[in-house]
Amino acid sequence: MASFPPRVNEKEIVRSRTIGELLAPAAPFDKKCGRENWTVAFAPDGSYFAWSQGHRTVKLVPWSQCLKNFLLHGTKNITNSSGLRLSRQNSDGGQKNKPREHIIDCGDIVWSLAFGSSVPEKQSRCVNIEWHRFRFGQDQLLLATGLNSGHIKIWDVYTGKLLLNLVDHTEVVRDLTFAPDGSLILVSASRDKTLRVWDLKDDGNMMKVLRGHQNWVYSCAFSPDSSMLCSVGASKAVFLWNMDKYTMIRKLEGHHHDVVACDFSPDGALLATASYDTRVYIWDPHTGAILMEFGHLFPPPTPIFAGGANDRWVRSVSFSHDGLHVASLADDKMVRFWRIDEDYPVQVAPLSNGLCCAFSTDGSVLAAGTHDGSVYFWATPRQVPSLQHLCRMSIRRVMPTQEVQELPVPSKVLEFLSYRL
Numbered sequence: 001m002a003s004f005p006p007r008v009n010e011k012e013i014v015r016s017r018t019i020g021e022l023l024a025p026a027a028p029f030d031k032k033c034g035r036e037n038w039t040v041a042f043a044p045d046g047s048y049f050a051w052s053q054g055h056r057t058v059k060l061v062p063w064s065q066c067l068k069n070f071l072l073h074g075t076k077n078i079t080n081s082s083g084l085r086l087s088r089q090n091s092d093g094g095q096k097n098k099p100r101e102h103i104i105d106c107g108d109i110v111w112s113l114a115f116g117s118s119v120p121e122k123q124s125r126c127v128n129i130e131w132h133r134f135r136f137g138q139d140q141l142l143l144a145t146g147l148n149s150g151h152i153k154i155w156d157v158y159t160g161k162l163l164l165n166l167v168d169h170t171e172v173v174r175d176l177t178f179a180p181d182g183s184l185i186l187v188s189a190s191r192d193k194t195l196r197v198w199d200l201k202d203d204g205n206m207m208k209v210l211r212g213h214q215n216w217v218y219s220c221a222f223s224p225d226s227s228m229l230c231s232v233g234a235s236k237a238v239f240l241w242n243m244d245k246y247t248m249i250r251k252l253e254g255h256h257h258d259v260v261a262c263d264f265s266p267d268g269a270l271l272a273t274a275s276y277d278t279r280v281y282i283w284d285p286h287t288g289a290i291l292m293e294f295g296h297l298f299p300p301p302t303p304i305f306a307g308g309a310n311d312r313w314v315r316s317v318s319f320s321h322d323g324l325h326v327a328s329l330a331d332d333k334m335v336r337f338w339r340i341d342e343d344y345p346v347q348v349a350p351l352s353n354g355l356c357c358a359f360s361t362d363g364s365v366l367a368a369g370t371h372d373g374s375v376y377f378w379a380t381p382r383q384v385p386s387l388q389h390l391c392r393m394s395i396r397r398v399m400p401t402q403e404v405q406e407l408p409v410p411s412k413v414l415e416f417l418s419y420r421l
Contacts, residue, residue, distance in 0.1 A: 037369030119182025146173025321363030
């Protein structure tokens with residue numbers, strides 16, 4: 001495991017370039033409480049961006065038009081503008097239509113949201129029901145919103161209409177994630193200590209309850225091939241689940257405080273987790289080994305004091321599309337960009353009161369949400385990956401760690417193809 005480096009001269013670290021910001025409108029007597037932006041998300045095809053503005057509101061904007069507005073009008077963009085347009089194939093009649101931004105009133109505080117897109121050949125896992133209320137086509141794009149009441153509302157992104165209201169959780173739905181395979185399998189993580197698996201192609205039928213967490217579940221994420229799920233929560237919990245059998249694979253042990261965010265690398269070979277213990281760990285999810293540690297406090301707190309550094313709590317972590325960079329957001333008013341083979345940040349950006357972050361679909365932009373309902377955007381590091389990294393990514397997309405280690409090739413080649421301590 002990588003040790004903590006000496007302090008790096010701030011002049012040696014590159015400041016990330018600001019792309020733009022979306023500022024939530026505030027009424028004269030608008031209270032700060034309830035304005036928190038707990039979640040930001042990009043559509044899988046890069047067409048839309050969504051975030052929770054606070055006070056029950058979710059904003060949906062065409063992403064390409066949003067970028068154009070930043071270029072034309074500077075970085076600031078107040079989010080009550082109208083008339084954003086983007087061409088798409090209409091999901092109902094196959095005719096060209098121009099979607100616009102939508103403001104969605106979810107009726108309750110929004111804690112989580114996730115985009116899901118449908119692939120027709122991915123059938124519902126429920127084989128006994130022949131009639132369904134919804135028949136999602138290839139051009140379907142959905143937005144799931146997790147609410148304070150425990151409800152999950154499913155919206156049509158193109159029209160802004162409510163399609164489904166999933167009711168089963170008894171506490172806040174803290175996170176949501178769709179299977180990347182287009183099956184419209186949705187997993188929700190809740191403060192009621194459970195994860196629930198929903199089949200939207202079966203009209204939102206709840207398929208399974210995953211139990212194992214003894215306290216709040218903060219976050220969950222699918223592996224790129226949809227076969228594995230990571231869930232993290234209070235009391236240092238990091239769990240891995242087999243999503244074919246809905247069984248727990250293993251618990252990952254190493255954090256010293258609540259674990260609040262997780263994300264898989266694009267090849268599924270690495271898992272990043274963020275914790276209030278001031279650390280981000282990079283794991284091999286197939287072996288449970290910690291491969292890298294990104295520290296946000298120097299010197300690092302000992303385990304007995306890991307819960308005391310409140311101004312260094314890590315709130316969010318996200319893997320970039322290139323598999324080479326990880327972004328983290330902490331309470332020390334900094335966003336950091338890390339390389340998976342370096343133990344110090346390669347770029348930084350200032351951000352006060354940050355709560356969440358996510359890379360754009362192509363990895364070129366990082367979005368971060370704050371306590372006041374706004375979003376800020378930065379250009380991400382653009383570096384040419386090494387031949388080794390490209391080879392590792394290629395083989396790890398189709399092989400887990402154990403299969404790579406069993407390949408009948410020289411040991412030096414195995415070392416070249418492996419993510420190692």
